[in-house]
Amino acid sequence: MxxxxxxxxxxxxxxxxxxxxxxxxxxxxxxxxxxxxxxxxxxxxxxxxxxxxxxxxxxxxxxxxxxxxxxxxxxxxxxxxxxxxxxxxxxxxxxxxxxxxxxxxxxxxxxxxxxxxxxxxxxxxxxxxxxxxxxxxxxxxxxxxxxxxxxxxxxxxxxxxxxxxxxxxxxxxxxxxxxxxxxxxxxxxxxxxxxxxxxxxxxxxxxxxGPIRAVDRVIEPDLSNAAPFLALAALSGGTVTVRDWPETTTQPGDELRSILSLMGCAVTRTADGLQVTGPERLAGVDLDLHDVGELTPAIAALCALADGPSHLRGIAHIRGHETDRIAALAAELGALGAEVTEHPDGLSIRPAPLHGGVFHTYADHRMAHAGVIIGAAVDGVLVENIATTGKTFPDFAGFWTRTVSGA
Structure with missing residues (x-):
C-alpha cells in the first residue's frame, strides 16, 4: 500500500x-x-x-x-x-x-x-x-x-x-x-x-x-508520482495499491490506468484506491503521449523492459522540460544496453538485454523515476542525484527503499 x-x-x-x-x-x-x-x-x-x-x-x-x-x-x-x-x-x-x-x-x-x-x-x-x-x-x-x-x-x-x-x-x-x-x-x-x-x-x-473567492482546498495525491511505484507491480507480476486515488480528476497521471492496462497489467479500483497487478510478460506499446508528456520517462523505462517493441510519440515539447527528456532518455537507456532510436517527437524502443551502470538524472526528477524503475529490474544500476526527486516528492529515496524492501 x-x-x-x-x-x-x-x-x-x-x-x-x-x-x-x-x-x-x-x-x-x-x-x-x-x-x-x-x-x-x-x-x-x-x-x-x-x-x-x-x-x-x-x-x-x-x-x-x-x-x-x-x-x-x-x-x-x-x-x-x-x-x-x-x-x-x-x-x-x-x-x-x-x-x-x-x-x-x-x-x-x-x-x-x-x-x-x-x-x-x-x-x-x-x-x-x-x-x-x-x-x-x-x-x-x-x-x-x-x-x-x-x-x-x-x-x-x-x-x-x-x-x-x-x-x-x-x-x-x-x-x-x-x-x-x-x-x-x-x-x-x-x-x-x-x-x-x-x-x-x-x-x-x-x-x-471579477473577484476570486477564497476556498479551503484539500490537495489530491500526485498521480504522476505514482508511476515508479505502479511500475514495480508491472515488472514483478506483483500487486501495488496507491491509496486515495480520486474517482475523477484532471491530473494527467490518471492516464497511467489505461497505459498500464495496454501493457498487460490488471488495473482495478478498490475501497482503498487504485490496484495494479503486473502481467507475466510486459507488452510493448505504441502511444501518443502528447497530453501526458510528464509520464514519458517512467513509461520509456517500462518499455525498455517489455517483451515487444514500443514507440512513444507526440512529445517534442518535453525537450524543453527540466532537461531535453527525449535526448536524455535515449542516452541513458542506450548506455545500459537498450536499443533506442531518437525521433524529433519521440522514441522507438526495442527489447534488448540491459546491464548495470550509472543512470544520470540531469537534475530532473522524472529522469530519476526512470532510473529507479530500471534499477528495480536490472542489477548494478546506480541512479545519480536521486535527491532531485525532492522537486515534487520529499524523501522519495527513503520511501522507494522501504517500498522495494517491503518495510
Whole structure:
C-alpha cells in the first residue's frame, strides 16, 4: 500500500489563487517540496502571507506594493505563473532561477503581458532573468500566443486574469497545445473559486473579470508520482495499491490506468484506491503521449523492459522540460544496453538485454523515476542525484527503499 504526497500541480495553482483571492484560504495536505516552497516564497515576496509551518498551509492575500526578487529554482510553474500575478504589483519584481531555467521557454507569456500594457524588462531575451515593473493594475483583454511549447503559458495568464480590468481572453495560434489536461485542471480550479471561464471554443479560453473567492482546498495525491511505484507491480507480476486515488480528476497521471492496462497489467479500483497487478510478460506499446508528456520517462523505462517493441510519440515539447527528456532518455537507456532510436517527437524502443551502470538524472526528477524503475529490474544500476526527486516528492529515496524492501 502506497500513500503519495500531494499534487504539485494542484498545490501551486491553489497557492496562486489563494494569494489573489478575496480573503484567507487554507491549502490542506499541501505538498512540501522544493517547487511548492519556491511558490510560497515567491508569493510571500510579492506581499501575500503564506504560512507553511503546518500540514495545512494558510494563505492571506496582501498588498503587492514592494520590490521583490523571485527565485524560480527549476520550477516552471513559478517562472510562468507568478509574472502575471506580479503584474498586479505597484512595484518592480525581478525573476531568476537555476542556470538551466534560463533556457526554458517563457517568452510567449512575456509578450502576452506586454500586449496588455505590462512593462517587462528582459533585454529582448524572452527568458530569465527578467523584471516586471508593475503599475498596480493590468488592463487585460485579448492576447494571441503560441502555446505549443507549454500548456503553462495558457494557465499562467488564466490564473491571474480575473483580477485584470477586462479579464483575459487567451487565443492559441500554432501547433497543438501539449498537456491539455493541465489547462483543464486550471479551468476547473478557477471555477471552484467562483471565476467565470469560457472554454467552449477550441484553442480559446476567456476569463471574465471579477473577484476570486477564497476556498479551503484539500490537495489530491500526485498521480504522476505514482508511476515508479505502479511500475514495480508491472515488472514483478506483483500487486501495488496507491491509496486515495480520486474517482475523477484532471491530473494527467490518471492516464497511467489505461497505459498500464495496454501493457498487460490488471488495473482495478478498490475501497482503498487504485490496484495494479503486473502481467507475466510486459507488452510493448505504441502511444501518443502528447497530453501526458510528464509520464514519458517512467513509461520509456517500462518499455525498455517489455517483451515487444514500443514507440512513444507526440512529445517534442518535453525537450524543453527540466532537461531535453527525449535526448536524455535515449542516452541513458542506450548506455545500459537498450536499443533506442531518437525521433524529433519521440522514441522507438526495442527489447534488448540491459546491464548495470550509472543512470544520470540531469537534475530532473522524472529522469530519476526512470532510473529507479530500471534499477528495480536490472542489477548494478546506480541512479545519480536521486535527491532531485525532492522537486515534487520529499524523501522519495527513503520511501522507494522501504517500498522495494517491503518495510
Amino acid at each position: 502506497v500513500s503519495l504526497p500531494g499534487s504539485k500541480s494542484l498545490a501551486n495553482r491553489a497557492l496562486v489563487l489563494a494569494a489573489i483571492a478575496d480573503g484567507p484560504s487554507v491549502v490542506r495536505r499541501a505538498l512540501r517540496s522544493r517547487d511548492t516552497l519556491l511558490m510560497a516564497g515567491g508569493l510571500t515576496a510579492l506581499g501575500a502571507d503564506v504560512d507553511t509551518t503546518g500540514e495545512d498551509w494558510i494563505v492571506s492575500p496582501g498588498p503587492f506594493d514592494r520590490d521583490a526578487a523571485i527565485d524560480c529554482g527549476l520550477a516552471g510553474t513559478v517562472m510562468r505563473f507568478v509574472p502575471p500575478v506580479a503584474a498586479l504589483s505597484s512595484a518592480t519584481v525581478s525573476f531568476d532561477g537555476d542556470p538551466h531555467m534560463r533556457s526554458r521557454p517563457i517568452g510567449e507569456v512575456l509578450l502576452a503581458l506586454r500586449s496588455i500594457g505590462v512593462t517587462v524588462d528582459d533585454d529582448g531575451r524572452g527568458a530569465l532573468p527578467f523584471a516586471i515593473r508593475g503599475a498596480g493594475s493590468v488592463r487585460g483583454g485579448t492576447v494571441v500566443i503560441d502555446a505549443s511549447a507549454s500548456s503553462q503559458f495558457v494557465s499562467a495568464l488564466l490564473l491571474a486574469g480575473a483580477r485584470y480590468e477586462e479579464g483575459i481572453d487567451v487565443r492559441h495560434d500554432g501547433k497543438p497545445v501539449p498537456s491539455l489536461p493541465h489547462i483543464d485542471m486550471t479551468v476547473a480550479v478557477l471555477r471552484e473559486h467562483g471565476v467565470e471561464v469560457d472554454d467552449s471554443e477550441a484553442n480559446r479560453w476567456a476569463v471574465a473579470p
